[in-house]
Amino acid sequence: MFKHWGQAVVIAALGVGAVVMAALRISSAKAFEAPQTWVGTAETIKFLDSGDQLIGLRVEGYPAPIPVFYSGSDTIEKASLIAVSGRIKPDSFPGVGDLTISTEDIDQLEPTTGYSAWVNQVRDGFSQAVEETVGESSRGLIPGMVLGDTRLQGSIEAQTYIDTGLSHLSAVSGSNVAIVVSSVVVLSYFLTAGPRIRVVASLLSLVIFVSLVGFEPSVLRASVTGIVGLLAIINSSRMEPMHGLSLSVICLLFYDSNLAVHYGFLLSCAATAGIVMLQPLLYRAIGPPLAVWKVPDIVVRAFAVSIAADLVTIPIIALMARQISLVAVLANVLVELAVPPITLLGLIAVLASLLPWPVEYPLLKIIEPFTWWIHHVAKWCQQLPNSTLEISAGWAGIAWACMAAVWVVVIIYKGYVRTLAVCCVCFFLFGAWNNRLPAQIDPTELRFVIIADDSELTDVPEHAELIIVEDPHGSMSDRPIVTREGIPVLYPYRDGEVSLHIDGTQHAADGRF
Known part of the structure; x- marks a missing residue:
């Protein structure tokens, strides 16, 4: 940085500007008068485990998307104009x-x-093609990756994927951008194109x-961090x-100050910085x-x-x-070679899905073995x-995790x-030795009862030895569930x-309890 003090000054000045911009946006949000009915665009939509929808509502004049927890039965279309009336609560985040x-x-x-409708149409068409073509272990991965x-x-x-450190594969990340651009x-290069043509093509x-x-x-965010990571690898001698x-990072914060508190943004920036600074040393x-x-x-x-x-x-x-994966490095190395074919062939399959002929189906079949491998x-x-x-919980646990990471770097170095x-x-x-389990019981040998949801638990016959609930909604259990009578309940x-x-x-089976 001291060799390029001019760049450091520019970065410092822009950083101060980003802070001022964030302060102005916070002041604007506090001064905004809440209407009885909020009218705006559904910018993002996420389906929660409870079955509710978390909608990012973009309202004109308000400087940030408003989180809307929608428990209704209708499916809201992304980028549609909606009117929301409900109970306003302070945001703890x-x-x-x-x-x-x-x-x-x-x-x-x-x-x-317009454009948003076209994007939704592309996603829906590609998702339908994936459902009709590939097996269960690949259906969730291909559209995600x-x-x-x-x-x-x-x-x-x-x-x-969260437990194994592979959840980043199911989101548009900097690695996707780096794979596309570097390819x-x-x-x-192999077509003997000149530098300018390479830049234009990229x-x-x-x-x-x-x-x-x-x-x-x-x-x-992924586009910016992916390009930075790629340039750091191929052009680090001149920049x-x-x-x-x-x-x-500063330019992105000018665009959206809220990114500063988004975990996805922090993870992208930290991972890019780690690859830039630590990868050569490791x-x-x-x-x-x-x-x-x-x-x-x-x-x-790949290990580095x-x-x-x-x-x-x-x-x-x-x-x-509040947990870290101890197998993330192993899992990411094992799937490293399978990621580029999925990204590149998948994008070609998306483009093919826009054609009137089913050209994407053979491409999805070629991709399926790679996603099968990642899933397993x-x-x-x-x-x-x-x-x-x-x-x-608390900062002591975070500090312990930081110290452990630093010591791993020192040991390797x-x-x-x-x-x-x-x-x-x-x-x-x-x-493996400490967690060995006692012999299993075959559930089919027990007197079991199948019910639709928890509301039917009180109607279970007294002779039941096992209760199976078909309802898929709700958060995943982090402990065994039994009734007051000691009857196991499985979901x-x-x-x-x-x-x-x-x-x-x-x-x-996944080790949660």
Whole structure:
């Protein structure tokens, strides 16, 4: 930074400007007079485990999207004009705005039109093609990895990717942008295109990609961080990558001050900074030991990138989820080679789905083995003993996680890579021995009763030895459920596979209890 003090001054001045902009937006939000009926655009829509919809309502004159918790039965279309009336509550989450709305009544005034309607049509058509073509293990991943559309992912599948550090694959992230742009750069190079043509082709591919997935804040964030990460790798000798990242972050905060408190934004920036700063150091440290074991260089680089991104994001994940994945590096390395084919062939399949002929179906069939592999790697890693580590509440747990991440970097840098690898193997083996389970009970040998939802629990016959609830709604259980009489209650459509054991305990297949 001291070699380029001019850039440092520019970044500092822009940073102050971003702070002033955020202060003005907060002041504008506090001065806004709340109407009886809020009319605005449904900017984002997320389906919660409870069955409710969380809608980001963009109201003219209000400087930030307003979170609307909608418990009605109608499905709201993204980018449509809606009218909301309900109970206003203070927002406990920090940000520009300070209120949320809870309602059961939303009127859709105008359907989505123009570009937004086209994007919705593309997503719906591609999602339908995926459902008709590929198996269950691939249906949720393909739309998520290509377009950031996770509607086909159930809560159990989503939790699997969270526990194994692969949830970033199911969202439009900087890695998607880097894969698309770098692929075009490489292709242009082999076609002997000049530097200017490569730049134009890369920008054109980025425009096509963003046009397909939509101009949402998460997409813009991914585009910026992905380009910065790519430039840091291919052009680090002629630029200061951290300066580029800093400028990108500040520009994004000028665009939307609320990004400063979004976990997705923090994770993207931290992961990019980790790859820029730590990846070269880790690569030099782990390269020689792994070379002795004849590990290919591409795998060594994948380990360096995954470790760098994982270590710097540990404090944020610990704060966000109160748990960290101990298998994230392993899972990300195992799926590394499967991600680019899915991203590239998936985007081609999206473009093909716009044609009047079913050209996308063979492409989806080619993609399916790659997504099958990622899905089963996630399930296998999740079932490893001690795959996740709970972080205690409060800042002490966060501080412990930060110190652990720093010590891992120091150990690798000092050359104790083999010792660290042996300790990790021993840790998982001890967990496997310590977590061994008693013999299982076959549920079909018990007198079981199947009910629709919890309201029928009081009507269960006295002779029942097991209750199975079909209702898929609600949050996933973090402990075994039994009635007052001690009868086990299973929610297979919500909690996934749960086994019964002869000692009376229950154990979820994903290790939650």
